[in-house]
Amino acid sequence: AQSVAQPEDQVNVAEGNPLTVKCTYSVSGNPYLFWYVQYPNRGLQFLLKYITGDNLVKGSYGFEAEFNKSQTSFHLKKPSALVSDSALYFCAVRDGSSGTYKYIFGTGTRLKVLA
Amino acid sequence: DVKVTQSSRYLVKRTGEKVFLECVQDMDHENMFWYRQDPGLGLRLIYFSYDVKMKEKGDIPEGYSVSREKKERFSLILESASTNQTSMYLCASSFALISYNEQFFGPGTRLTVL
Numbered sequence: 001a002q003s004v005a006q007p008e009d010q011v012n013v014a015e016g017n018p019l020t021v022k023c024t025y026s027v028s029g030n031p032y033l034f035w036y037v038q039y040p041n042r043g044l045q046f047l048l049k050y051i052t053g054d055n056l057v058k059g060s061y062g063f064e065a066e067f068n069k070s071q072t073s074f075h076l077k078k079p080s081a082l083v084s085d086s087a088l089y090f091c092a093v094r095d096g097s098s099g100t101y102k103y104i105f106g107t108g109t110r111l112k113v114l115a
Numbered sequence: 116d117v118k119v120t121q122s123s124r125y126l127v128k129r130t131g132e133k134v135f136l137e138c139v140q141d142m143d144h145e146n147m148f149w150y151r152q153d154p155g156l157g158l159r160l161i162y163f164s165y166d167v168k169m170k171e172k173g174d175i176p177e178g179y180s181v182s183r184e185k186k187e188r189f190s191l192i193l194e195s196a197s198t199n200q201t202s203m204y205l206c207a208s209s210f211a212l213i214s215y216n217e218q219f220f221g222p223g224t225r226l227t228v229l
Contacts, residue, residue: 009155032215043119043205043220044158051215090157096215101146101165102173103218107157 002027004093006106013081014114021076021109023091030096033074034103035065038088047089050074051096061085081113118142119221121206127227134193136224138206145211147189148218149173149181152203164189165211196228 003026013019025031032051036044048059055067065076076089091106122137140147146165150158150173160173162181170181178200182190189208193200203225207218 006157034217036220041124041223043222044207044218046217046219049215049217094215101163101171101211102160103148105150105158107155 002093002095002102002104004091004104004106006089006091006109008109009107010110010112012112012114015083016080019078019081019085019111019113021089021091021111023074023076023106024072025074025091025093026072027093027095031072031074032094032096033065033067034092034094035059035063035074035076036090036092037061038090038108040087044090047076081111083113083115086111086113119206119208119219121204121221121224123224124222125225125227127229128193128196129229130197132193132196132228134196134226134228136191136193136204136206136226138189138191138208138221139187140189140206140208140219141187142208142210142219143186144208144219145186146209147183148207148209149179149189149191150205150207151175152205152223158205161191196226198228200226201228202226 034049035047050067058064119140148163149161164170164183180192206221209218210216
């Protein structure tokens with residue numbers, strides 16, 4: 001069965017510092033991995049995805065994520081955090097080998113960037 | 116840009132009422148999804164549809180039904196609303212032919228059942 005874990009409910013970081021939001025996954029086949037961001041009272045917005053190839057994926061707003069197959073992780077990173085990055089972040093996985101249309105989402109991590 | 120719209124941002128209903136949540140997408144996507152979002156539980160899939168009149172149950176379909184009569188529209192129906200269905204409801208769509216496509220989400224409907 002597919003699953004996604006976001007071990008931290010909240011991450012606090014000072015503005016200008018690097019940030020990491022953690023995600024680990026479990027699928028039986030090839031993982032398709034996604035990060036989404038949700039600002040208050042809004043729907044989710046797509047940030048980036050990993051399908052295959054280079055383990056470092058670059059996305060919107062200066063975010064990037066590193067796929068690590070041996071650790072089954074897909075952590076979201078940004079070199080220098082902005083106050084405007086404060087939001088709720090979701091990791092999601094889809095099993096690329098199963099033919100299912102289902103995406104499994106993590107429980108979300110609230111990022112708070114302090115000025 | 117893909118646009119996914121939901122009929123209401125906020126909705127207040129009474130226990131036992133029949134509730135309709137509407138979702139429309141304008142990018143000719145085959146796949147459409149309904150999720151509910153609750154604090155600490157993330158997004159949970161209620162139903163999804165991969166074609167007109169086709170639907171499949173997600174992880175928490177009890178108490179819900181769906182309708183997809185046209186490709187662009189996917190409706191979620193609460194047959195008899197209960198207080199435990201108070202939640203944020205998110206609709207999403209995606210292009211089916213490329214299996215690793217991301218989903219596009221609507222703004223959400225915050226439903227309160229009294």
